[in-house]
Amino acid sequence: MFAEIITIGDELLIGQVVDTNSAWIGHELNCIGIEVLRITSVRDRKEEIVEAIDSAMERANIVLMTGGLGPTKDDITKQVLCDYFQTELIFNDTVLANIKRILGDRVPINGLNQSQAMVPKDCEVINNRVGTASVSWFERHGKVLVSMPGVPQEMKVVMSEEILPRLQKYSTNDYIVHKTFLVKNYPESVLAETLEPWETALPECIKLAYLPKLGIIRLRLTARGENENILLDTLEKESLKLKEILKLNIMADSDLSLEQLIGIKLKDKGLTVATAESCTGGNIAARITSIPGCSSYFKGSVVAYSNEIKTRVLGVNEGVLNSKGAVSEETVIEMVKGAMSCMNTDCAIATSGIAGPDGGTKDKPVGTVWIAVAYKDEIRTMKQSINRGREMNIERAGNNAFMLLLDIL
Amino acid sequence: MFAEIITIGDELLIGQVVDTNSAWIGHELNCIGIEVLRITSVRDRKEEIVEAIDSAMERANIVLMTGGLGPTKDDITKQVLCDYFQTELIFNDTVLANIKRILGDRVPINGLNQSQAMVPKDCEVINNRVGTASVSWFERHGKVLVSMPGVPQEMKVVMSEEILPRLQKYSTNDYIVHKTFLVKNYPESVLAETLEPWETALPECIKLAYLPKLGIIRLRLTARGENENILLDTLEKESLKLKEILKLNIMADSDLSLEQLIGIKLKDKGLTVATAESCTGGNIAARITSIPGCSSYFKGSVVAYSNEIKTRVLGVNEGVLNSKGAVSEETVIEMVKGAMSCMNTDCAIATSGIAGPDGGTKDKPVGTVWIAVAYKDEIRTMKQSINRGREMNIERAGNNAFMLLLDIL
Numbered sequence: 001m002f003a004e005i006i007t008i009g010d011e012l013l014i015g016q017v018v019d020t021n022s023a024w025i026g027h028e029l030n031c032i033g034i035e036v037l038r039i040t041s042v043r044d045r046k047e048e049i050v051e052a053i054d055s056a057m058e059r060a061n062i063v064l065m066t067g068g069l070g071p072t073k074d075d076i077t078k079q080v081l082c083d084y085f086q087t088e089l090i091f092n093d094t095v096l097a098n099i100k101r102i103l104g105d106r107v108p109i110n111g112l113n114q115s116q117a118m119v120p121k122d123c124e125v126i127n128n129r130v131g132t133a134s135v136s137w138f139e140r141h142g143k144v145l146v147s148m149p150g151v152p153q154e155m156k157v158v159m160s161e162e163i164l165p166r167l168q169k170y171s172t173n174d175y176i177v178h179k180t181f182l183v184k185n186y187p188e189s190v191l192a193e194t195l196e197p198w199e200t201a202l203p204e205c206i207k208l209a210y211l212p213k214l215g216i217i218r219l220r221l222t223a224r225g226e227n228e229n230i231l232l233d234t235l236e237k238e239s240l241k242l243k244e245i246l247k248l249n250i251m252a253d254s255d256l257s258l259e260q261l262i263g264i265k266l267k268d269k270g271l272t273v274a275t276a277e278s279c280t281g282g283n284i285a286a287r288i289t290s291i292p293g294c295s296s297y298f299k300g301s302v303v304a305y306s307n308e309i310k311t312r313v314l315g316v317n318e319g320v321l322n323s324k325g326a327v328s329e330e331t332v333i334e335m336v337k338g339a340m341s342c343m344n345t346d347c348a349i350a351t352s353g354i355a356g357p358d359g360g361t362k363d364k365p366v367g368t369v370w371i372a373v374a375y376k377d378e379i380r381t382m383k384q385s386i387n388r389g390r391e392m393n394i395e396r397a398g399n400n401a402f403m404l405l406l407d408i409l
Numbered sequence: 410m411f412a413e414i415i416t417i418g419d420e421l422l423i424g425q426v427v428d429t430n431s432a433w434i435g436h437e438l439n440c441i442g443i444e445v446l447r448i449t450s451v452r453d454r455k456e457e458i459v460e461a462i463d464s465a466m467e468r469a470n471i472v473l474m475t476g477g478l479g480p481t482k483d484d485i486t487k488q489v490l491c492d493y494f495q496t497e498l499i500f501n502d503t504v505l506a507n508i509k510r511i512l513g514d515r516v517p518i519n520g521l522n523q524s525q526a527m528v529p530k531d532c533e534v535i536n537n538r539v540g541t542a543s544v545s546w547f548e549r550h551g552k553v554l555v556s557m558p559g560v561p562q563e564m565k566v567v568m569s570e571e572i573l574p575r576l577q578k579y580s581t582n583d584y585i586v587h588k589t590f591l592v593k594n595y596p597e598s599v600l601a602e603t604l605e606p607w608e609t610a611l612p613e614c615i616k617l618a619y620l621p622k623l624g625i626i627r628l629r630l631t632a633r634g635e636n637e638n639i640l641l642d643t644l645e646k647e648s649l650k651l652k653e654i655l656k657l658n659i660m661a662d663s664d665l666s667l668e669q670l671i672g673i674k675l676k677d678k679g680l681t682v683a684t685a686e687s688c689t690g691g692n693i694a695a696r697i698t699s700i701p702g703c704s705s706y707f708k709g710s711v712v713a714y715s716n717e718i719k720t721r722v723l724g725v726n727e728g729v730l731n732s733k734g735a736v737s738e739e740t741v742i743e744m745v746k747g748a749m750s751c752m753n754t755d756c757a758i759a760t761s762g763i764a765g766p767d768g769g770t771k772d773k774p775v776g777t778v779w780i781a782v783a784y785k786d787e788i789r790t791m792k793q794s795i796n797r798g799r800e801m802n803i804e805r806a807g808n809n810a811f812m813l814l815l816d817i818l
Contacts (some may be wrong), residue, residue, distance in 0.1 A: 011620055014630065015436025018429050022450070027424025036422040037457065039450035041431070044618075048446065054449075055464075056688070059651070072601045072619045093664045112598040130797070151621075153797045187512070189480045189521040191543075199482065209453075210481045211420055212560075214507065220425065266432070275691075275712075281692030281698025282684075289690025292766055292799055300718035301685075303694045303710035305703070309752055312713070313722065343718055355813070357701055376773040388539070388562045390701055392790070 001170055003029050004056040005039045008049060008067035008077055009150060012041045021066045023154055030166055030178070033171040034062065044068055049080045052062055061143050062170060064163070067150030068131035071112035077147055078136070085138055089118040091136070092125055099132045120130045121403070130157045131279040137166070150165065175228040178257035179235050181219040183246060183252035184403055188212045191219075203234055214388075214396040215403070218255065219393050251406060258402035259287040262380050265409050271375075273405075276314050276339035277299040278326065279353040279369055304335065314338030327352050327364050329372075329381050336372040336379060347375040347409070349401045356389045368399045373405040380408050410579055412438050413465040414448045417458060417476035417486055418559055419448045430475045430564055436596070437573055439587070442580040443471065453477055458489045462554070470552050471579060473572070473809055476559030478542035480521035487545070490556055491529050498527040501534055508541045516633065538565045546575070585639040588644050589664035590628040592655060593812055597621045600628075607650055612643055623797075623805040624812070627664065651659030660815060662697050667811035668696040674818050675706035680755040680784075682814075684710040687735060687746035688762040688778055693807045708752050712746065736761050736773050738781075738790050745781040745788060756784040756818070758810045764799045779805045782814040790816050 005025050005047055011017040022039040029036055036113045042048045049068075056063045066079030084087055096117035100109060107113075107282055116132050126135035130152035138145040146163055148155050183381060188210055192199075199208055203227045211218040221238060223231040243250055252261055266273055277282045288294055301311050310316040316334040324330040328391035336350035353369025360366035367387025374381055384400055387393060415436050420426040431448040438445055446469055451457045458477075465472045477486030491497055505526035510519060516522075525541050528534045535544035536816060540563035547554040555572055557564045592600060597619055601608075608617055614634045621626040631641040651660060659669055675682055684693045694710035697703055711722050716735055719725040725743040735740040745759035761777025769775035776796025782789055793809055796802060 010616075010618055010631075011629070012432065013435050014439045014631075015432040015434070015445075016589075016620065016627070019448075020427050023421065023424040023427040026422050030423045036424075037452070038461075039422065039428075039448075041448040050445070053803045070619060070621075074616070074618045082817060086571075103598075107596045107599055110598055110602045110801070112601050113479075116598075153801050156798075180425075184800045185453065189512075189519055189525075190516055192481045192521050193519045207418055207419075209483045210479060211425065212479075218425070220420070222423075222572075279698075280695075280709055281445070281703075282686075282694030282712065284696070285691030285714075286689075286695045289692070289712075289714065289764075294690075294766075297714075298690075299715040300722070301691050301710070301712035301714075302722070303691065303698075303712070305694075305698065305710075306708040309709035311689075311708070312753070315752060329751040341666070342722060344721070359704075389565075389725070390563050391699070399770065401474075 001034050001062070002060040003034050003062040003064060004037050004060040006052050006056055006065045007039070007041045007045060007150070008065060010043050010074070013043050021150065021152055023151070024156060025064055025159065028178060029161060029167070032164060032168050033176050034127060034167065034176060035176065044074055046076060046080050046083070049077065050084055050128070053084055056074065057143055057145065063143070063144065063287060064143045064168065066155050067145045069147065069149050070133070073118050078120060080117070081136060081138070081147055085120065085122060085140070087120050087122040090121045092117055094127065095119055095134045096123060096131070096233070098127055098134070102130070102132050113365045126158070126162050128154055128158050130154050135162065155325045159166055173186055174224060175231055177228070177231050177235055178255070178367045179239060179253070181218045181253050182244065182251040182256065183249055184251055186217060188217060193219055195242070198245060202238060205231065205234060206238060213397050214392060215259070233283045251403070259291055262288065262402050262405060263291045263294055263297065263404060269409065272297050272299050274299050274339045274343035274345040274348045276335040276348065276350040277301060277303045278305060278310070278335070278351055279355045280351045280394050280397050281305060283394050284349055284351065284401055287398055299345050302339060302342065310335065314342060325364070327354055327368055327370055329370055330381070332370040332372040333379055334382060336374045336390045340374055347373065347405065349373050349405055351397050351401060353384065353397060354395070355393045356387060357390060367393050368401060369393065371397060371401045371404060373401060373408050375408045378408060380404055410443050410462060410471070411444050411469040412445045412473060413446050413469040413636060414463050415465060415474045416450045417453060417474060419452050419483070421714040424685055429561055430559065433561070434473055434568065436743065437568060438576070439585060441577050442583060442585050443572060443576065453483055453485055455485060456488050458486065458549070459493055466552055470749070471709065472552070472554045472575065474554065474556045477565050478556065478558050480525050480541070486556055487527070487529060490545060490547070493552070494529065494531065494549070496529050496531040499530045501526050501528045504528055504534065504543045507536055507543070511539070511541050512614045514522050535567070535571050537563055537567050538558055539563050543741055544571065555746070560801050583635060586632045586637070586640050586644055587664070588662070590651065590662050590684070591660040591665065592626045592658055593660055594658045595626060597626060597779060603654065607654060610747060611647060614640065614643060615647060624800060624808050625667070654738065667701055667808060671697065671704055671811055671814060672700045672706065672817060678818065680818070681706050681708050683708050683748045683752035683754040683757045685744040685757065685759040686710060686712045687714060687719070687760055688696060688764045689746070689760045689803050690714060692803050693758055694812055696807055703801065707783055707802060708754050711748060711751065719744065723751060734773070736763055736777055736779055738779055738792070740791060741779040741781040742788055745783045749783055755768070756782065756814065758782050758814055760806050760810060762793065762802070762806060764802045766799060776802050778802065780806060780810045780813060782817055784817045787817060789813055
């Protein structure tokens with residue numbers, strides 16, 4: 001059973017907006033055994049949308065579309081679908097009632113809102129409980145096409161509550177099972193060489209993929225076949241062999257983020273953490289707090305972007321700061337100690353570096369980041385010295401800090 | 410002159426990785442007047458890649474591909490291109506030298522690295538100075554196909570330094586000019602109704618699009634035509650009319666993020682800022698520090714996730730905290746004052762709320778966030794009470810905080 005995704009909107013093509021809908025939908029479909037063949041993004045033009053629908057309906061049994069359902073003139077998806085399926089727009093009471101409920105007293109209902117209550121005839125109209133754009137479900141010759149709003153949070157609610165449960169009955173007998181390992185300490189080519197004998201001997205039903213990102217490689221095993229138990233067994237056996245080869249370089253045997261791993265470890269041990277961040281500017285704290293329930297182990301953070309805050313709030317020794325500089329092992333050690341004592345935690349993370357694009361010197365070029373982690377009386381440090389641009393330098397520093405903390409715990 | 414983008418990799422289709430390359434490429438091409446017709450993401454399968462190339466080459470003059478160039482077995486793009494263009498892989502000295510330089514002493518050269526030095530014959534091989542995967546530039550019958558690495562930071566360097574300069578000569582006589590306005594205080598439908606008379610009267614060469622996101626609407630005007638001066642003139646005239654209609658609800662007349670706007674304003678006025686964050690957990694600080702050069706106005710942040718940090722570091726009055734609760738106007742006022750005095754800044758932002766998914770009560774449901782901003786002696790507050798899930802609640806709180814600060818300045 002194959003699906004395709006079509007995302008609609010000029011903003012995607014001119015790069016004003018990144019299409020995050022497709023990855024989310026792909027992941028969810030995969031979980032219920034439906035494989036996505038292709039993702040297509042097209043502009044808000046009738047003929048281009050029609051061409052995309054046409055070829056997707058030819059290849060796949062299920063076509064999921066997002067976008068182009070807003071109340072404004074640039075949004076044309078509903079009318080295009082009517083033309084494509086040779087039907088027309090009709091007024092729908094339930095949809096209007098929903099629009100009124102969503103807009104509440106804040107917004108007066110106007111003609112444009114009314115137009116959102118016009119929906120294609122000859123399709124099932126599905127309510128969108130968190131937005132004003134309704135969902136259209138078309139079934140023709142055993143194939144399904146669903147048009148959903150492009151706003152990610154609306155699409156997610158509609159997919160989870162309405163579309164995925166309905167699609168489950170279309171799922172084939174083929175099971176798809178993924179298992180992902182987080183691997184550290186390996187460049188991609190060295191890892192691939194190390195794994196080659198094992199990879200070559202993998203059974204037919206298992207496929208291996210390498211996903212390297214800023215110092216970590218995610219290894220994904222995908223098993224596909226008719227018998228779920230056999231798949232799980234085979235995957236388990238191969239996983240054991242893989243663990244035997246990579247040993248402690250495997251940080252996790254599921255597709256978790258480093259911040260999720262940190263959270264699990266700290267919760268298990270009943271420990272608390274704080275961060276003291278200079279160049280990462282709150283990014284590490286933000287990653288920790290992206291995990292629901294982090295309040296049981298995360299107490300807080302001091303983002304000491306200026307030296308004044310380093311001394312004033314974290315109590316970094318001014319002499320050290322002046323003699324060694326803000327980007328130094330000595331300063332980052334002072335910072336991690338300061339974080340622990342000022343926020344009274346069991347462990348802490350500290351960073352200080354030059355994220356770029358400016359501010360580098362010959363001794364400390366852009367990309368230099370000193371990282372320290374502390375757990376009770378133990379402190380470990382590392383120096384990061386790769387420059388891949390501000391954003392990546394900051395993200396990599398977070399990755400390294402999390403890996404260092406996992407090591408020390 | 411039209412382009413298409415093809416991104417390759419199973420990870421995109423199963424949703425393990427979000428395709429950010431396409432948006433970036435789309436944006437860059439647009440800037441040099443090349444319009445992107447379609448983005449296609451396909452799996453690492455020969456026939457699917459070939460089909461995507463075939464139909465893209467039919468519609469567009471330029472096809473840019475990313476992905477599938479790694480050293481591991483799952484990466485097949487180079488071989489597929491050889492088959493497609495009826496050529497073969499040959500060894501390239503320069504590419505090998507580059508691979509050795511990139512890997513340095515850290516990584517021994519193995520067979521897999523060597524295989525990356527095999528490149529298609531009958532194409533121009535372009536060096537990738539920041540990675541091991543080389544770039545292939547094919548020209549056939551006046552059309553261009555370029556295959557680039559999928560790692561975003563490598564693709565960006567290659568595109569900026571090598572591909573875009575070469576593509577500029579393919580750019581048509583048609584100019585494309587965008588102008589984006591950031592609008593606040595309007596629901597989408599009300600804005601569209603307000604603008605309808607003006608929108609209907611827009612000249613043929615201008616297209617309008619609405620991009621709403623968490624309390625802000627980006628209005629994009631796109632002008633297209635042969636004479637750049639006429640386009641710019643027309644755009645300017647329509648922009649003036651738009652400003653006349655929306656007045657102070659326009660926060661900016663260029664496509665800036667709120668954190669960029671804040672940065673410009675603070676720099677202009679020579680002011681400094683700090684944040685005190687509870688539920689936003691460092692996100693606002695991270696957004697401020699995502700802007701290069703922010704050190705001239707951003708001093709730091711206290712992420713006071715636990716109440717202990719609120720009193721201990723920010724000096725929030727314990728009586729207020731106990732009687733009014735952490736999520737209250739009174740507490741967030743204490744926090745914003747604490748941030749200003751503890752970090753010695755001219756202005757500050759503070760947040761405290763329930764990001765979810767848990768922790769809500771009847772009086773303070775999930776999504777409730779109190780926000781305060783301070784500028785010298787003035788303090789303004791607002792209560793946010795929409796629940797769109799943890800991530801969006803946090804992002805919206807940041808947006809509201811930035812807008813409130815822009816207001817007060």
